[in-house]
Amino acid sequence: MSRLIPTDISHIPTSMQAYDAEFQKQTGMTMAQAACHGLHIPEQSPVKKTAVIPVTSGLGVISRFSESVCAILQHIGADAFVTGKTDVAGLQEAYAAGAEVIFLADDDVYAAFSTGGAWQSDNGFATGIAFAAALDGAVSCAEKKVLVLGAGPVGSAAAKWLDDAGAQVVLYDPLLEKAKAAAEKCAHATVLCDAPDLKQYGYILDATPNGGWISAEDVTEGTVFSVPGMPLSLTSEAAEKVTLIHNPLELGTITMYYDCIRQMEG
Template sequence: MALLTPDDLKDINKQLQEADSIVWKVTGLDIKGVCKALYGTSPNSEKVGIVPVTSGNGIIGNFSASLHAITQYFGFDSFVTNMSDVSGYYEAVRSGADIILMADDHTFLAHNLKNGKIANNQPSTGIIYAEIASRNQKTDSKDVLVVGLGKVGFPGAVHLVHKGFRVYGYDTDRTLLKRAVSSLGIIPLDIESPKKFSTIFEATPCANTIPETLISKNCVLSTPGIPCAISEELRLKYDVQLVMEPLGIGTASMLYSVL
């Protein structure tokens, strides 16, 4: 997935409120409700320490502040450490954090210091967006399309297969597609004879990956991908229910999974 930019994280509370609204419209639950149903957990006064990390490309502007807003939005007591890196980790622990949130260029993790549970953002994000797609109340079809079968898409595809969906898959990387077909038994999408889907889960860092030939009216498109997988023109033309938010839904999934 693409690295976030400060622009992606503008007005994060507004983005979360809009995401909550569309998730409710699609599933009948808000984001917290989906997480609770998925993991069987609820917050219980856990304190979250957010540690800025400077390695690699360094600290993304607004990232720690956005995580602070996100954790508070979902009902967690959280704080951002004054120090970064190892010193920040030490500060978080000394300040009573139950859960640590920290990220470098490769891994964004949540680690519950009380029970030892740890979560990586990539599979956690794939699973929650797939779960939202699976709860599409607008169709009885068990067919779902997964576009992108990498570190986010593959765990989401696994989740959908385990839930009993007939999963069609596509990835421009033939190795990733072959792995998903052989290990999960998904159906490779025939782009020469496309079919329309009422439920799509997309996990790529590319824009406009979903062509008109695959979209049915009132289709639910659940995607953590940035930039957007569908053009605004097609979204409006087919009244696509677009579940897309840059950071909060995946972070909620991580936190609920380690409770």
């Protein structure tokens, strides 16, 4: 999991309505609808009491992270709150308050858990399928060639989802064995041994963790990028040139919530 910095997320509590409207213009779906599309479940609006627990281990709490997660969950109708206590004390507080779902993150993992059973949703998986579903909403990926950059948890989940949706998935990761391992989970994906010429692709899902490495000279105007990664891989000039579906926390968090509920009620 890439560690966010406060400036990545400080806008979230006050911008959810506006950003969701922008997302809908790009994809034809709200973020909640994209999450349900990614999970292959009907659109729904479940209200679950949900606790967000600040965690101080490792590098510590990211300023405004818990408040941002809470705002995202409240935006889709969850009865969400941030615990007053942190770590194990926060977990105890969440259980005492009757929380049905718990969100928490440390330096390595961001996950949601159900308190009523052995159900959980990992951010890497949820983010990958959600951004794949968002790209599908924008361009209808079936039978289209889609380049997936990065074969970590996010890229692997996205590639599998797109492959299942009938896209012609092309995978690239600088670590070739990672790309091959991700391709093995797909029915038809192909692997590139060398770095691709991005101008040859009209549809790209970028799950790489490095910022600013894609310049305006690297892309063709009108290319559709679905980019979950932070920091953003495109320079500001490149981002203005393409259609960019990107948010640092919102879509993955929403999908984690629905994923937990899918398991709880399945």
